[in-house]
Amino acid sequence: MDKGNIVTKFYATDKIYLEDRKKLSKKYGKRELWQVIDPWALYVGISNLAIKLSIADLLRSTLDVPGHVAEFGSWRGDNLLFMAKILRIYDPYGSKLVHCFDSFQGLTEFTKKDGISPNKVKGLYGGSYEELLDFISLYKMKSEIVIHKGLIEKTLPKVLEENKALSFSFVYCDTDLYSSTKAILEGLHDRLSKGGLFVFDEWNHEHFHGEGVAVNEFLKEHGHKYKMRHVRNVRQPNLVLEKIEF
Numbered sequence: 001m002d003k004g005n006i007v008t009k010f011y012a013t014d015k016i017y018l019e020d021r022k023k024l025s026k027k028y029g030k031r032e033l034w035q036v037i038d039p040w041a042l043y044v045g046i047s048n049l050a051i052k053l054s055i056a057d058l059l060r061s062t063l064d065v066p067g068h069v070a071e072f073g074s075w076r077g078d079n080l081l082f083m084a085k086i087l088r089i090y091d092p093y094g095s096k097l098v099h100c101f102d103s104f105q106g107l108t109e110f111t112k113k114d115g116i117s118p119n120k121v122k123g124l125y126g127g128s129y130e131e132l133l134d135f136i137s138l139y140k141m142k143s144e145i146v147i148h149k150g151l152i153e154k155t156l157p158k159v160l161e162e163n164k165a166l167s168f169s170f171v172y173c174d175t176d177l178y179s180s181t182k183a184i185l186e187g188l189h190d191r192l193s194k195g196g197l198f199v200f201d202e203w204n205h206e207h208f209h210g211e212g213v214a215v216n217e218f219l220k221e222h223g224h225k226y227k228m229r230h231v232r233n234v235r236q237p238n239l240v241l242e243k244i245e246f
């Protein structure tokens with residue numbers, strides 16, 4: 001058991017919940033995919049539900065801010081499609097697109113600042129591109145989601161160079177690592193509209209340090225243009241930077 005951090009705080013209740021749900025999985029787990037997905041509120045854990053509600057609240061709070069939505073690190077597309085579906089519900093005739101940046105290779109770009117041994121996690125969250133395309137097709141979202149496949153450190157500067165007016169209102173950062181988070185902040189600092197949000201999944205994370213280190217370095221230089229906000233009631237996302245000065 002980890003000591004003195006957030007893992008310890010939730011350890012006991014998580015353990016009981018995970019054991020109990022394993023039992024139910026054995027009892028009911030052989031159902032067809034959509035028989036589980038359609039009544040999803042029955043099956044989803046409360047902390048996972050809280051994550052989705054928080055993201056929905058944050059995204060909805062930026063609907064009047066000009067610019068597109070982006071997610072950096074989409075894996076199988078859970079959060080990506082969630083955000084695209086929210087836009088369909090609350091801004092169906094608006095011009096906002098959801099930009100997805102991912103290599104689909106999992107975690108690969110490690111530095112010393114990540115504070116984690118690559119041997120343990122190299123390739124984690126990889127190999128999900130085909131599945132993502134299938135679900136984008138199912139929901140007919142090809143014209144709402146733009147995929148930039150490749151390393152963010154390479155794709156983002158190119159996209160920004162080729163699209164000099166491209167601006168964002170909501171940027172979800174979930175690559176877990178230092179070098180991509182640094183590239184996102186340096187690249188999008190001037191492209192995030194006033195009132196727009198950078199949202200971080202792993203700031204202050206007990207195992208993945210890199211995202212937080214990149215954010216804190218960025219704030220040393222640009223902190224006066226942002227308001228830092230805690231996200232209540234969820235473990236992740238755990239930091240919002242609201243742009244207060246353009």
Ligand SMILES: C[S@@+](CC[C@H](N)C(=O)[O-])C[C@H]1O[C@@H](n2cnc3c(N)ncnc32)[C@H](O)[C@@H]1O
Nearest residue numbers: 073074075079102103104106125151152175180
């Ligand atoms: C934690 S997963 C993202 C989870 C996702 N947001 C969700 O809703 O389930 C991290 C993702 O970041 C991607 N990633 C990590 N570093 C990257 C980099 N330097 N360039 C592009 N993608 C990267 C990985 O391929 C992986 O899909």
